[in-house]
Amino acid sequence: LLVDKGNHRHFMAKEIYEQPETISHTLSHYVDMGSEQVSLREVLPFDFAELTRLTMSACGTAYYAGAVAKYWFERYARLPVDIDVASEFRYREPPMEKGGLSLFISQSGETADTLAALRYCAGQGQHVASLVNTLESTIARESGVVFPILCGPEIGVASTKALTAQLTALASLSIAAGRARGVITAELEAELVRALTALPSAVSQALSAETQIMDISKRLSKAKDVLYLGRGPMFPVAMEGALKLKEISYIHAEGYAAGELKHGPIALVDEAMPVIVVAPSNELVDKTLSNMQEVAARGGKIILITDAEGAKTVGHGVADIIEIPHVHPFVAPILATIPVQLLAYHTAVFMGTDVDQPRNLAKSVTVE
Ligand code: G6P
16 A cells, blocks of 8 residues: 655645545534435444434544544433543443443554453443444454445554544434434434535644644743643543643643633643633633633633634634634534644644654554
């Protein structure tokens, strides 16, 4: 298999810039643009309407995809969701009601802990579904149904386009589940599908903030610690932002639920600490912005990722605003991953690290 970097300096950059295309590709598999409906091609060995629980397990970035999807399945399909990192899940040996659905998210389809979690669930009489990029993988082979993410080979160790493809597929699945469970009307389905189909061009627009992001990244590269905050589905996006920064720039970073700030991490905030707040406008944005003011009051350097609506309501004390296009709140977590990827990428480039092959990390972790 021959994949090259094209005009990009790193595979990671190429993969970040491919996302308008890869998201379109994923969408063309799950969504029928004509009827504005999700149409699953996979034969489901279960009925979403009958499910009482969805259990997801994954590792690394794939885990954060599931963590975002939890909000979607709960809100749009009213389906109770459990999600855990596979290495914890497998040894907890949780009791499971027969006939539940277990979903495993894995780009490679070979991650040892995720596979072990899958085998445990199969043994517990669960329907086993997986969301993978590599269709000939072990996880795919051992699944009752396989949902492809179709983003093409991902070479950079730090996952980017696989994440947005996983999210796009999961968003589609949550619509299918919501419709089957009678939660989503035809009208709402059309609205959500339109939100999804608007993503590729919104992602292109978000990518055009690169010059500004390079400037911010130059300053980030001098930091010792960086805090990422988010609320609701932006909380996993904040954790993903922190993971990405750690992985490739080796700067310590933490992702935190904005509402938990005052229960600990605020003690760390001083003038030297950049705080990245992921808060596109939605019904919770005011709460996140007020958490942000608590940071500003202590001299923390705030970098706010929001849309024009969110930017309007911001008071003083924000060092930088990275503006992303306004999209439907349903798809906003997918779009918000773009600036956090670019921030990590450019910070790492300033640090001079090996972006595509960061030290101590592997693309696929097939040992425990
Ligand atoms: C490794 C990779 C990450 C990836 C994780 C899970 O840690 O470096 O990029 O998110 O494994 O991999 P998977 O193939 O199961 O998605």
